Amino acid sequence: MKKLIVIVLLVFAAALAQNGEKTRAELVRTDRLIEEARPVIERSDNEDAQRFFAKAEAVQQDAWKLYRQRRYALASKKTGWARRLVGSALRLVRFDPERVREEIRRTAEKMTEVGPVIVRSGIPKALELWRVARGEQETARRSFDRKQYLLALKFTMAARLHTRRAFDITRRRGDPDR
Numbered sequence: 001m002k003k004l005i006v007i008v009l010l011v012f013a014a015a016l017a018q019n020g021e022k023t024r025a026e027l028v029r030t031d032r033l034i035e036e037a038r039p040v041i042e043r044s045d046n047e048d049a050q051r052f053f054a055k056a057e058a059v060q061q062d063a064w065k066l067y068r069q070r071r072y073a074l075a076s077k078k079t080g081w082a083r084r085l086v087g088s089a090l091r092l093v094r095f096d097p098e099r100v101r102e103e104i105r106r107t108a109e110k111m112t113e114v115g116p117v118i119v120r121s122g123i124p125k126a127l128e129l130w131r132v133a134r135g136e137q138e139t140a141r142r143s144f145d146r147k148q149y150l151l152a153l154k155f156t157m158a159a160r161l162h163t164r165r166a167f168d169i170t171r172r173r174g175d176p177d178r
Contacts, residue, residue, distance in 0.1 A: 023072040023079075030060055030079045030086075037086050040093055048150045049092035056085035092150060100149045100156075104140050107160045111137060114167045121170040129166035133159045 034057060041053040063078035111133065118130045140155035 019072045020067075020070065023067055023076045026076055026079050027060075027063055027067055030063070030083050033083055033086050034060060037090055041089050044093040045147050046092050046095065046149060047147055049089040049095075052085050052089035052092065056082045056089065059085060095149050097144075097147075097149050100144060100153045103153060104137075104144060104156045107137055107140070107156045107163070110160060111163050114163060118163075118166045118170055121173060123169055123173055126166040126169040126173075129162045129169070133162035133166065136162065 034053075037053065041049055044050065059078055060082040063075045063082060066072075066075035066078060115130065118126050121127075136155045136159035140152045140159060143149075143152035143155060
C-alpha cells in the first residue's frame with residue numbers, strides 16, 4: 001500500500017513539474033512578445049494601443065506571481081490574456097486614422113442630408129434618436145482629436161445607426177402604407 005502511495009505521489013509530482021515547465025515556457029514566450037511589441041507601441045501615437053499594452057504588462061506580472069505561487073493553470077490563463085492584449089494593441093497601432101476620419105466625414109454628410117427632414121417631422125422618437133446621434137458624432141470628433149481612434153470609430157458608427165433609425169421613423173410616418 002505504501003509503495004502505491006509513493007508511486008502515485010511521484011507520478012503527481014512529475015506531472016506538476018511538467019505542467020510548471022509548460023507554463024514557464026508560455027510566460028517566457030509572452031515576455032518576448034511584449035519586448036518585441038514595446039518599441040512599436042511606444043512610438044505610436046495611439047492612446048488606445050498604449051492603454052491595452054499597459055494592461056498586458058500588468059496582467060503578465062500577475063501571471064508571473066501566480067507561477068511563483070505554483071498556480072500554473074491560472075498563470076497560463078493570465079499569460080494568454082496578456083498575449084491577446086498585446087495583439088489588440090498591435091492591431092490598433094496598425095489602425096489607419098485616415099479610415100476613421102473618412103467614416104466620421106461620411107457620417108457627417110449623411111447627418112447633414114437627413115437632419116432637416118428628421119427635425120421637420122416633429123416625431124418625438126425620431127427627434128430623440130437625432131439628439132443622441134448628434135451627441136455621438138460630437139464625441140467621435142473629440143475622440144479622434146485625442147487620437148482615440150477606436151473610440152471615435154465606435155461613436156461615429158453609432159451616430160450613423162441612430163441617424164438611420166430616426167430617418168426610417170420619419171419615412172414610415174410620411175407613408176401610411178408602411
